[in-house]
Amino acid sequence: MxxxxxxxxxFCAGVDLAVDIVELAIQRYGAPVYVKHQIVHNPKVVADVESMGAITVENVDEVPEGSVVVFSAHGSPPSDYQIARERDLTVLDATCPLVTRVHNEAKKYSREGKKIVLVGHVGHQEVIGTTGQTEMELVDERREWSLPDWGEDVEVAVLTQTTLSIRDTAAAVEKIKKLHPNAIVRNDICxxxxxxxxxxxxxxxxxxxxxxxxxxxxxxxxxxxxxxxxxxxxxxxxxxxxxxxxxxxxxxxxxxxxxxxxxxxxxxxxxxxxxxxxxxxxxGAGEENMTFTIPRGLRDLIGDGARRSKDEPNPDDDS
Ligand code: SF4
The missing domain is CATH 3.40.1010.20 (4-hydroxy-3-methylbut-2-enyl diphosphate reductase, catalytic domain)
Known part of the structure; x- marks a missing residue:
C-alpha cells in the first residue's frame, strides 16, 4: 500500500502564532495562564498547552479576577473584552490576523451604512466573534435560510467565515447575489x-x-x-x-x-x-511561506512590562 x-x-500561520502566544505567556507570567475557548480546535494541542500550565475555560467570567487570559485564534466578540476589563484581566489576544481583518471589514461596512451578511456556521467560535462586532445576518449554507426584505436600494456586503468549504460558500454567495445583485462580496476564506x-x-x-x-x-x-x-x-x-x-x-x-x-x-x-x-x-502545490509575527502591543505585554486589559485589545487596523 x-x-x-x-x-x-x-498547522497554519494563525495556529502557530496562537500556540506561541500561550507558551510565551506561561514563560512570562508563570502558570496558570487561562485560555478562553480551546486555543485551537484540537484536543491534543489543548492537552499539550495545558500540560505546560494553561487552563482552558469556555467563558471569560470563569477566569479568576486579576488573572492572565489568552483569547483563542478564532476571535472573540467585544463583550468578552468588556468582561475582561470588569474582571481586571490581562488579555493576550491570539486572534488570527485574518479573522481580525473580517472583524474590521464588518465594522467598516457597518459604519458605511451597509447591511452585512456573514456566511458561516451557527455556533462556531469564529462566527460568535464576528457576529458580535456589529449587526449582521448569518447565512449557514448547511441549513434553510432567508434574508430580511431589505428592499432593492439597500447596499449589502457579504463576508465569510475563514474556514468554510470553497464550493459550498460559492453556492451560498450565488444565491445571495440573486437577491442582491450589487452586493459587495469579500472572499474571506483564508x-x-x-x-x-x-x-x-x-x-x-x-x-x-x-x-x-x-x-x-x-x-x-x-x-x-x-x-x-x-x-x-x-x-x-x-x-x-x-x-x-x-x-x-x-x-x-x-x-x-x-x-x-x-x-x-x-x-x-x-x-x-x-x-x-x-x-x-x-x-499538491507545495510549501507555504506565510508567518504572522506577534503584534507589537502583545510583544510588549509578553515581554517587558504588562499592559492591562483596559488598553485597546483589538486594534482596528487591517493587519
Ligand atoms: S483564519 Fe486561516 S490562517 Fe488564520 S487561524 Fe484560521 S485557518 Fe489558520
Missing part, C-alpha cells in the same frame, strides 16, 4: 483553508480512500473530508492511529492523507507509522 500525502497540510482544500481535491483524484487527521470540532478538517467525499472518495476524519479502523484499508492500494490547520504534524506521522506504507508520495 502507498500513502499520498497532501502538501500543504497541517489562504490555509484554500490551499488545503486544493491539495485535498488533488489527493482525492488519485487515491481510493482519504484520511483527514484532526479533531471532529475542527471546521477546516470537516471541510477537507467533505472535499474528498464530494469527489466520490470515501473519507474519514480521525484524531490519530487510535481511531484508524483497519477494515477501511481492506483492498485499498492508495491512501490519501491530509490534515487541517489545527493538526500538528506528529499526529499525521503517527497515522502513517500505523499504516506502514511501502511508499509515501507528496501531492
Amino acid at each position: 502507498d500513502v499520498y500525502l497532501a502538501n500543504p497540510r497541517g 489562504y490555509a483553508t484554500t490551499n488545503r482544500q486544493a491539495a485535498a481535491i488533488e489527493l482525492a483524484e488519485m487515491t481510493e480512500l482519504v484520511l483527514v487527521i484532526g479533531a471532529q470540532n475542527s471546521s477546516n478538517c470537516n471541510q477537507l473530508k467533505a472535499v474528498a467525499i464530494n469527489k466520490g472518495v470515501p473519507a474519514h476524519l480521525i484524531i490519530g492511529p487510535e481511531e484508524l479502523d483497519r477494515s477501511w484499508l481492506k483492498g485499498i492500494t492508495k491512501v490519501g492523507i491530509t490534515s487541517g490547520a489545527s493538526t500538528p504534524e506528529k499526529q499525521v506521522r503517527a497515522v502513517i507509522e500505523a499504516i506502514a506504507p511501502e511508499n509515501v508520495y507528496r501531492v
Whole structure:
C-alpha cells in the first residue's frame, strides 16, 4: 500500500502564532495562564498547552479576577473584552490576523451604512466573534435560510467565515447575489483553508480512500473530508492511529492523507507509522511561506512590562 500525502497540510500561520502566544505567556507570567475557548480546535494541542500550565475555560467570567487570559485564534466578540476589563484581566489576544481583518471589514461596512451578511456556521467560535462586532445576518449554507426584505436600494456586503468549504460558500454567495445583485462580496476564506482544500481535491483524484487527521470540532478538517467525499472518495476524519479502523484499508492500494490547520504534524506521522506504507508520495502545490509575527502591543505585554486589559485589545487596523 502507498500513502499520498497532501502538501500543504497541517498547522497554519494563525495556529502557530496562537500556540506561541500561550507558551510565551506561561514563560512570562508563570502558570496558570487561562485560555478562553480551546486555543485551537484540537484536543491534543489543548492537552499539550495545558500540560505546560494553561487552563482552558469556555467563558471569560470563569477566569479568576486579576488573572492572565489568552483569547483563542478564532476571535472573540467585544463583550468578552468588556468582561475582561470588569474582571481586571490581562488579555493576550491570539486572534488570527485574518479573522481580525473580517472583524474590521464588518465594522467598516457597518459604519458605511451597509447591511452585512456573514456566511458561516451557527455556533462556531469564529462566527460568535464576528457576529458580535456589529449587526449582521448569518447565512449557514448547511441549513434553510432567508434574508430580511431589505428592499432593492439597500447596499449589502457579504463576508465569510475563514474556514468554510470553497464550493459550498460559492453556492451560498450565488444565491445571495440573486437577491442582491450589487452586493459587495469579500472572499474571506483564508489562504490555509484554500490551499488545503486544493491539495485535498488533488489527493482525492488519485487515491481510493482519504484520511483527514484532526479533531471532529475542527471546521477546516470537516471541510477537507467533505472535499474528498464530494469527489466520490470515501473519507474519514480521525484524531490519530487510535481511531484508524483497519477494515477501511481492506483492498485499498492508495491512501490519501491530509490534515487541517489545527493538526500538528506528529499526529499525521503517527497515522502513517500505523499504516506502514511501502511508499509515501507528496501531492499538491507545495510549501507555504506565510508567518504572522506577534503584534507589537502583545510583544510588549509578553515581554517587558504588562499592559492591562483596559488598553485597546483589538486594534482596528487591517493587519
Ligand atoms: S485557518 Fe486561516 S483564519 Fe484560521 S487561524 Fe489558520 S490562517 Fe488564520
